[in-house]
Amino acid sequence: MALFKRKEPILGIDISPSAIKLIELSRSGQRFRVEAFAIEPLGEGMMEDRNLTDPGEVGEAIKRAWRKSGTRLRRAAVAVPTSSVITRAVPMPADFKESDIEVNMSIEASQYIPYPVEEVYLDFEVKGPSQANSEMQDVMLVASRRENVDTREAALKEAGLVPVIVDVEVYALENMFRLLMDSLPKASGESGVSLSKGREGLTALVDIGATITNLYILQQDRVIFTREQGFGVDQLTVQIAESYGVPREQAEQMKRSGQVADDFSAMLLEPFKQMLAEQIGHGLQFFFSSDQYVSGRYNVDTIVLVGGGAMIMGLDRVVADLLGITTVVASPFKSMGSAVKVNSSALLRDAPLLMVAGGLALRSFD
Numbered sequence: 290m291a292l293f294k295r296k297e298p299i300l301g302i303d304i305s306p307s308a309i310k311l312i313e314l315s316r317s318g319q320r321f322r323v324e325a326f327a328i329e330p331l332g333e334g335m336m337e338d339r340n341l342t343d344p345g346e347v348g349e350a351i352k353r354a355w356r357k358s359g360t361r362l363r364r365a366a367v368a369v370p371t372s373s374v375i376t377r378a379v380p381m382p383a384d385f386k387e388s389d390i391e392v393n394m395s396i397e398a399s400q401y402i403p404y405p406v407e408e409v410y411l412d413f414e415v416k417g418p419s420q421a422n423s424e425m426q427d428v429m430l431v432a433s434r435r436e437n438v439d440t441r442e443a444a445l446k447e448a449g450l451v452p453v454i455v456d457v458e459v460y461a462l463e464n465m466f467r468l469l470m471d472s473l474p475k476a477s478g479e480s481g482v483s484l485s486k487g488r489e490g491l492t493a494l495v496d497i498g499a500t501i502t503n504l505y506i507l508q509q510d511r512v513i514f515t516r517e518q519g520f521g522v523d524q525l526t527v528q529i530a531e532s533y534g535v536p537r538e539q540a541e542q543m544k545r546s547g548q549v550a551d552d553f554s555a556m557l558l559e560p561f562k563q564m565l566a567e568q569i570g571h572g573l574q575f576f577f578s579s580d581q582y583v584s585g586r587y588n589v590d591t592i593v594l595v596g597g598g599a600m601i602m603g604l605d606r607v608v609a610d611l612l613g614i615t616t617v618v619a620s621p622f623k624s625m626g627s628a629v630k631v632n633s634s635a636l637l638r639d640a641p642l643l644m645v646a647g648g649l650a651l652r653s654f655d
């Protein structure tokens with residue numbers, strides 16, 4: 290009977306250049322609980338351009354993460370990078386069924402994809418009725434190079450796991466964002482007024498990674514704009530290594546612990562935070578000058594920081610001061626419980642790193 294049928298949860302595994310991030314969630318009623326998680330560093334050179342150069346080695350790291358977490362699940366969801374997929378909104382007649390959409394998708398796809406259709410996996414998601422035309426529905430076409438998917442699946446299998454879902458980073462982030470949306474500070478007390486003027490508050494989700502920063506603009510819980518920028522927190526590690534003449538691993542430790550020479554803050558850290566804030570500002574400028582931005586109609590009310598960069602102490606304040614927008618560090622697990630075996634202080638500390646993995650684990654409950 291459906292009532293008693295319990296869906297077996299799925300592990301969320303983020304295979305990212307700096308580390309494997311793995312998480313298991315459970316749900317009872319509306320409440321989620323973290324059952325297990327682990328972050329296992331990846332050696333240099335295992336990924337290039339966010340692709341796996343050696344699925345075997347990455348598989349070993351996944352296995353270590355799996356053991357470390359104490360989970361017993363073997364079914365897993367992974368994601369390909371947002372910038373590696375091509376997405377297109379395609380309007381289709383509202384009465385089209387899945388099978389009709391499928392047939393039309395492959396025909397449409399050949400127009401949009403710059404490489405042979407045999408080299409890509411195609412998928413689609415029905416977004417709902419078109420706002421412009423009630424006889425149409427909006428369908429999102431998603432295409433990914435086979436290579437990106439196949440190497441990730443190979444790494445999971447190498448680790449003894451079963452790949453059941455291959456998602457896209459941006460959708461995993463959307464999923465996780467939905468959970469923390471309600472806890473975000475409301476736009477400086479005037480949201481009622483701006484709503485009545487027909488303005489709608491947007492959120493900027495900024496994922497500051499090791500080498501790449503992604504800016505996502507969300508309208509409610511939907512991403513409407515993305516932009517990838519080529520900078521990340523590894524730059525700070527390099528600066529520490531050069532300035533203090535220490536190896537990279539040591540510089541990495543110094544960066545995380547904040548235990549560096551007295552002049553570190555004034556010399557490197559504060560200018561670095563300032564640079565990050567300016568770059569986020571540039572990203573926002575791109576959005577404001579894009580087609581998606583309807584002049585004057587939208588405001589970015591809140592900036593939410595995720596990824597390793599979000600862990601730099603005080604970055605939120607620097608961004609808020611420079612851009613004049615309320616800025617917070619994402620803390621998606623604050624409202625969740627956690628199993629006894631989970632180190633809850635490490636979980637809360639590392640939360641910004643676990644957004645993608647968490648969003649993947651949420652697929653269990655779709």
Ligand SMILES: Nc1ncnc2c1ncn2[C@@H]1O[C@H](COP(=O)(O)OP(=O)(O)OP(=O)(O)O)[C@@H](O)[C@H]1O
Pocket residue numbers: 305306307308339497498499500501502521522523526541544545595596597598600601602642
């Ligand atoms: N406590 C910390 N303080 C400062 N930096 C940190 C901290 N913890 C992690 N980092 C840095 O964050 C980066 C990793 O962040 P993240 O895991 O979001 O990147 P990634 O997803 O692996 O890479 P990318 O998104 O660029 O592809 C590394 O540069 C790491 O040194």
Ligand SMILES: [Mg+2]
Pocket residue numbers: 305496498499596
């Ligand atoms: Mg990342």
